Amino acid sequence: MQEQGQKKDVTGEKKAQSNGRRKFLKTAAAAGAAVAASSAVGPFIQTAKAKTTVWKVQSTWDAGTSGYTLFEAWCKGFIEKSGGELDITPFPAKSVAADNNALFEAVKTGVLQGMNPFTLYWAGKIPASVFLSSYPAGPDQPAQWDIMFDALGMKEIAREIYAKHGLFYVGHIHHDANIIHSKKPVTSLADFQGLKLRVPGGMVAEAFQAFGASTVSLPGSDIFPALEKGTIDAADYVGPAVNWDLGFAQVTKYILFGPPGLMSLYQAVDLMDLTVNIGAWKRLDPKMQALVEDEVRSYSYKHYIGIQKRNVEALKKFEEAGSEVNRLPAEDAEKWRKAAIPIWFNWGRKDADAARVLQLQLDFMTNDLMGYITKDDLKGLSL
Numbered sequence: 001m002q003e004q005g006q007k008k009d010v011t012g013e014k015k016a017q018s019n020g021r022r023k024f025l026k027t028a029a030a031a032g033a034a035v036a037a038s039s040a041v042g043p044f045i046q047t048a049k050a051k052t053t054v055w056k057v058q059s060t061w062d063a064g065t066s067g068y069t070l071f072e073a074w075c076k077g078f079i080e081k082s083g084g085e086l087d088i089t090p091f092p093a094k095s096v097a098a099d100n101n102a103l104f105e106a107v108k109t110g111v112l113q114g115m116n117p118f119t120l121y122w123a124g125k126i127p128a129s130v131f132l133s134s135y136p137a138g139p140d141q142p143a144q145w146d147i148m149f150d151a152l153g154m155k156e157i158a159r160e161i162y163a164k165h166g167l168f169y170v171g172h173i174h175h176d177a178n179i180i181h182s183k184k185p186v187t188s189l190a191d192f193q194g195l196k197l198r199v200p201g202g203m204v205a206e207a208f209q210a211f212g213a214s215t216v217s218l219p220g221s222d223i224f225p226a227l228e229k230g231t232i233d234a235a236d237y238v239g240p241a242v243n244w245d246l247g248f249a250q251v252t253k254y255i256l257f258g259p260p261g262l263m264s265l266y267q268a269v270d271l272m273d274l275t276v277n278i279g280a281w282k283r284l285d286p287k288m289q290a291l292v293e294d295e296v297r298s299y300s301y302k303h304y305i306g307i308q309k310r311n312v313e314a315l316k317k318f319e320e321a322g323s324e325v326n327r328l329p330a331e332d333a334e335k336w337r338k339a340a341i342p343i344w345f346n347w348g349r350k351d352a353d354a355a356r357v358l359q360l361q362l363d364f365m366t367n368d369l370m371g372y373i374t375k376d377d378l379k380g381l382s383l
Helices: 002-037 066-076 100-109 127-131 142-150 154-163 202-209 220-229 240-245 278-282 286-320 331-348 352-366
Strands: 053-059 086-091 114-116 167-176 179-182 196-198 214-216 234-237 254-257 270-277 324-327
Touching (some): 053 066, 053 270, 066 086, 066 240, 086 286, 127 352, 179 240, 202 214, 331 352
Parallel strands (some): 196 214
Antiparallel strands (some): 114 270
16 A cells, blocks of 8 residues: 555656646747747847848047947947848948048948948038037937937938938937037137137037137047147037047147036037948848847947946046146026027028928927927027
């Protein structure tokens, strides 16, 4: 009897183990199916051997700068993330296309498949682009730009505009606010009178001209020699990290920020983007297009955080090298605002696309949720 009882127990134990294994295998299979079905988990899984598509993408970041090293690392990660289907080869500024105009044409014609520019560089070709990045006295927080692009339809409008030029606007990329380095002290808007100043052009140049500055547009790599030779007295460019990399501490002594709490009055959220040749974009299958869009969104965050970390480190280096940091007084913010808002409307009237983007932003800024500008600010101005 005892033997039979023991046999019964063993049989029951084996049956329980067998049921447990079956349950585990079913659970594991279900979990595996869920992972395979999810496009958000892990790298893109290649279901069949496919030919690798190679994109050549040039940035406006100079080689060796903090911005370019982040961009380069991101590009080189695509071959793994795409399961071997998309390989992005990065190039620094001027390496394939010699200047900004050449870069635009190289992507448009397919010599390059893509570019990573400062969006407002196309003010002369696409007037609406001045409103697709930070502008004087405009929205000054990164989250505000995320909302306009990703929640209020500005990305779709940008894509319609760029398509007219044979380009596809993939998405915006955060990097920094812009600051000014000068050879002589600048502590107020009044100090811009007669100053020879490098700026990117467009609305930014016009706003500084309103305060007496003599402006010139130069690419980032040309700023150091212009300051060194005395061709210019001061230069706007990005933040401390990249400006340290470019050697600005060697040719300037003063750094100018905006009023307390604001890094910059004139380009508080200077955006970059990824723009590609529209034919190259259409040759990607929809799943790969979705991967690229997701990666740009993720990279925007990583790039911004990476630059800000290096900014903290670089500003300390500037100060140790003898640079003096100044801030504009708070009362200058209102003077700047009054000069800037009419310039918005001048640019908004340049074509229907510019008017459309500016109107979206005016609706956002006058909404009580934001309360950024009032109807009194806009009195007498129209598109």
